[in-house]
Amino acid sequence: MNTPYRGCILRQFEDFSSLGSDEAALLARLEQNPREYAAGELLSEAGQRSDAFFTVTEGWACAERVLADGTRQVLDLFMPGQILGLREVSFHRNLCDFRALTTVTACPFPRRHLTDIFDEAPRLADLFFLILAREQSMLVERVINIGRRSAAQRLAHFLVEISVRSRQSTDALELPLTQTVIGDALSLSSVHVSRTFQNLRELSLVETDNGTVRIVDLDELITFSGFDRAYLEIRSDWARQITA
Template identity: 65%
Template structure:
């Protein structure tokens, strides 16, 4: 599966919430001008740096991380094509987290004031940005629950199902371009523990994994073992004003 969506990635994402008119589509497409390429494992914005811009992700995978004083790292968000990096930090002068690429990435930086201009020109997009931000917050809350209350096996099973749902793949196979260290930093596990947990899932006949290639053998089993409920990922809402 390609990690790049056709036409406009951001329009594709926002269209999940509402039928966009031509004016709204053009405003969103304007956020995808001047794309820049980034190598894998490269910072796009540093923690503590001046928060001047957002990034629209056109292709590739990226993440948001926080690093503690002792060097431990926590991955807070995994970003896929069409997402905007930095929305949760909109009210802060300094970046609360680092944005880092997981793969080769093409992204479009744009200044923060551009959002204000969009809100002035298309008020309904304000609603949709709010819904997008709420969905990202729900994913973060679920990750907190995952880390705090689920076992290692449950965490990894839940994460695998979440990524399948977010990628919207029709088959049971997909690529997870995250090494065991990054997965561990996402689930608060050591890389050794991640390796052992993958083995448990393989031994139970739930999945196969090989260098980032994931093949789900028993989706219902993964859902049952992890208690996965996709409500926090659903993007349908009647709250936004109508066109």
């Protein structure tokens, strides 16, 4: 009997349902042919034909839009186990750039082969839909965060979300992002990000040291930011369940 595949992408799918060994083996196809990208390198470019998506197995990447005046909006952050480019699945060309923020290992997967996986394991189509729905809910929450919260609340909310998504087991949050990237995700200048971190330190909510953020009081940070994790907890009881 073959040992079930245990790649990091399983974590994303197992948020919604247990997986059978055949389903896990099919997902292994998404983590074949790994390629390394240097920090700052484009995985895929806006306007480029959208023939593949990527499974991130190591490092952090982002989706970004660069405007005519050179300003940038970071739309999404991708961590190990996430699928990059799913929202482009309905378009012939990429709507944004996908860029490595750290050294990234990612596996390109031809979009045309996705239906092969669904034909062999139809239940995985349900789980892909749920993952896409959660990505959409995170994007909606980011719009609210940028549009209706103060700079300090935005940053606090961002830190709580990253802590939840990265499944931190301690209060020390590894954050391998520059203040420029954080600012571009929150529509703040890098100088404003620096001042806002100082604000959170003065409120005794966080401490910072060389790329590590220590959350001093998670409950207070949640209250201060207005964070409600419901947008990360997609309802999945309608999806087909695993059978014996």
